[in-house]
Amino acid sequence: MREIDDLLADDEALDAALRSLEASPAAVPGFTADQVLTRVPAPAPPAAAAPAGPMGALATRAVAWIATGAAAGLAAGWAMWGRPAADFPEPAPVAVADRGPGPDALPTPAAVEPALPAPSPPPPVPVAESAGLSIEVRPSEPTGSEVGSGDPVPPATRTPAPPAPPAPPAPPAAVPPRGTTEGDPLRAPGGGHGKVAAAPRAGFWALRAGAGVSLGPGSHAAPDLPVGAGLHLGVARIGPTSGRVRPQASLGLDVGLIPPAEGRRPRLDLGGTLALGVGLGRGPARFDLGWSVSGRYLDPLGDTPALGGEPPPDPGGPLIATGPEVGLRIAAPSGVGFHARLMAQAAFTPRIDPSSTGSGPRISPLLALTAGVELPLGGGS
Amino acid sequence: MAEATDEELLGAYARGDREAFRTLFERYAPRLKAYALRLLRNRGLADDVASEAMVRVASHPERWEGRGSVRAYLFTVAHRLCIDSLRERRRDQLARDRVVDITASLNVPPSPEAEAMLGQVAGRLEAAVAALPAPHREVLLLRVVHGLSGEETAAVVGLDESQVRSQLSYARKQIRESLTRVPASEGRRAWGEVE
Numbered sequence: 001m002r003e004i005d006d007l008l009a010d011d012e013a014l015d016a017a018l019r020s021l022e023a024s025p026a027a028v029p030g031f032t033a034d035q036v037l038t039r040v041p042a043p044a045p046p047a048a049a050a051p052a053g054p055m056g057a058l059a060t061r062a063v064a065w066i067a068t069g070a071a072a073g074l075a076a077g078w079a080m081w082g083r084p085a086a087d088f089p090e091p092a093p094v095a096v097a098d099r100g101p102g103p104d105a106l107p108t109p110a111a112v113e114p115a116l117p118a119p120s121p122p123p124p125v126p127v128a129e130s131a132g133l134s135i136e137v138r139p140s141e142p143t144g145s146e147v148g149s150g151d152p153v154p155p156a157t158r159t160p161a162p163p164a165p166p167a168p169p170a171p172p173a174a175v176p177p178r179g180t181t182e183g184d185p186l187r188a189p190g191g192g193h194g195k196v197a198a199a200p201r202a203g204f205w206a207l208r209a210g211a212g213v214s215l216g217p218g219s220h221a222a223p224d225l226p227v228g229a230g231l232h233l234g235v236a237r238i239g240p241t242s243g244r245v246r247p248q249a250s251l252g253l254d255v256g257l258i259p260p261a262e263g264r265r266p267r268l269d270l271g272g273t274l275a276l277g278v279g280l281g282r283g284p285a286r287f288d289l290g291w292s293v294s295g296r297y298l299d300p301l302g303d304t305p306a307l308g309g310e311p312p313p314d315p316g317g318p319l320i321a322t323g324p325e326v327g328l329r330i331a332a333p334s335g336v337g338f339h340a341r342l343m344a345q346a347a348f349t350p351r352i353d354p355s356s357t358g359s360g361p362r363i364s365p366l367l368a369l370t371a372g373v374e375l376p377l378g379g380g381s
Numbered sequence: 382m383a384e385a386t387d388e389e390l391l392g393a394y395a396r397g398d399r400e401a402f403r404t405l406f407e408r409y410a411p412r413l414k415a416y417a418l419r420l421l422r423n424r425g426l427a428d429d430v431a432s433e434a435m436v437r438v439a440s441h442p443e444r445w446e447g448r449g450s451v452r453a454y455l456f457t458v459a460h461r462l463c464i465d466s467l468r469e470r471r472r473d474q475l476a477r478d479r480v481v482d483i484t485a486s487l488n489v490p491p492s493p494e495a496e497a498m499l500g501q502v503a504g505r506l507e508a509a510v511a512a513l514p515a516p517h518r519e520v521l522l523l524r525v526v527h528g529l530s531g532e533e534t535a536a537v538v539g540l541d542e543s544q545v546r547s548q549l550s551y552a553r554k555q556i557r558e559s560l561t562r563v564p565a566s567e568g569r570r571a572w573g574e575v576e
Contacts, residue, residue, distance in 0.1 A: 018525045027415030030428040033406035040440040
């Protein structure tokens with residue numbers, strides 16, 4: 001037997017003595033395992049449908065979709081990468097006939113009209129005649145706003161038209177100072193004299209569809225299943241250009257699937273993401289910087305028996321995630337583009353388990369990468 | 382089945398194997414009751430806590446989230462039930478205006494193993510453990526007596542590992558002081574219960 005001095009010698013001796021206290025005779029339970037089991041419903045029998053069943057096949061298909069979409073997008077981006085900006089004319093380029101006003105000035109009516117058939121001046125209209133006196137009222141030169149306006153002249157009052165005097169030369173248009181866009185809000189900066197003018201880059205709506213993957217426990221609050229995959233569909237509002245910056249906003253819906261693992265059934269992950277940011281750069285490729293906020297719900301189908309497989313350890317539920325995002329957009333001449341973005345978010349899982357089993361609010365990291373196509377919907381302003 | 386790990390047993394039970402639960406019960410029901418007994422100092426309450434912990438695990442085996450060990454999960458459930466029980470008992474006593482210092486008495490009788498190993502010192506050791514402040518006692522019981530790792534102990538009591546080490550060091554120091562101070566005759570005193 002050990003003496004107290006032995007126990008005081010070192011921590012190991014004391015711990016060994018303390019460990020011997022574990023099996024106290026007073027700790028014999030006053031109940032049995034069968035009594036416990038009678039108080040609980042029988043656990044669900046093993047599901048007949050293995051995870052490799054329909055849902056497993058769906059997971060495989062989702063991965064195939066993602067691979068296909070990403071490969072197509074990357075191939076399109078690769079094909080367009082490095083081509084000069086001239087290969088990607090913006091919509092409706094306008095040829096400038098007059099070289100005077102400046103390189104990219106919006107053509108004024110006076111500058112455009114010489115290229116059109118010159119309208120004949122209208123004949124003089126006699127309004128009063130007396131001996132030796134003839135008074136004619138000659139309409140002024142037609143302007144853009146007057147062409148087609150006014151009351152029609154009755155044919156009976158017309159007289160043969162004298163030869164039309166040559167049209168006076170058009171007064172020179174007001175020329176804004178070179179190198180500025182003053183007085184020409186639609187003029188794109190930076191164009192050279194006599195080049196094709198870049199059309200104004202107005203805002204527009206776009207449809208975005210793609211696929212993606214998520215990585216991290218925040219994606220589905222299950223540390224042993226850190227990878228999810230899904231599809232994304234949303235709309236984006238691309239704002240008008242201001243220098244090299246285009247404000248933009250997007251709102252999308254995500255449908256994700258957490259693949260089965262270790263005999264556990266797959267789970268759905270539904271959510272939406274709102275992102276605000278700016279696009280930077282010119283030409284076919286543009287980088288995006290922004291901030292995203294996502295709201296998601298994990299495992300909305302819960303313990304649906306049809307899902308099969310063993311229930312995952314996490315009960316699922318809502319989560320909110322927010323953080324910065326970076327993106328890349330490469331647009332083809334048609335406006336169709338490849339779009340990819342990477343979100344780095346902090347996910348907040350407000351799970352509070354009333355049964356005191358250890359589940360509580362949690363903040364965890366989440367990375368999500370989506371890639372797909374961007375289709376312009378119009379609606380420019 | 383007896384050689385299966387705790388995690389394998391709980392997983393098997395979740396798939397419908399009730400025998401797996403019986404094995405898990407044999408492993409942990411006595412330990413959970415011993416832990417509850419040293420915290421609550423009441424056999425009836427300790428029995429209630431241990432049985433309720435096992436019922437909860439049996440009812441919702443999926444709530445063990447794969448984080449940490451099943452052992453830590455079981456002790457976490459029991460620990461929180463103990464805290465709930467202490468709060469409830471304290472409320473009742475306050476309502477009856479009969480405040481009782483629940484840390485004042487009751488030693489758990491030492492195990493035969495401890496008797497054989499330590500002789501009379503076993504009783505004094507139990508008394509020293511019982512005299513510890515509750516937070517230090519919890520850490521000492523989980524970490525040393527029941528053999529949880531530092532990480533598991535931290536998860537059960539809601540501290541970080543450095544705090545567990547600190548409290549464990551303090552608890553050992555207190556026990557040494559108690560063993561040096563308390564006469565052997567007091568270490569063998571009869572043990573009673575607090576209502």
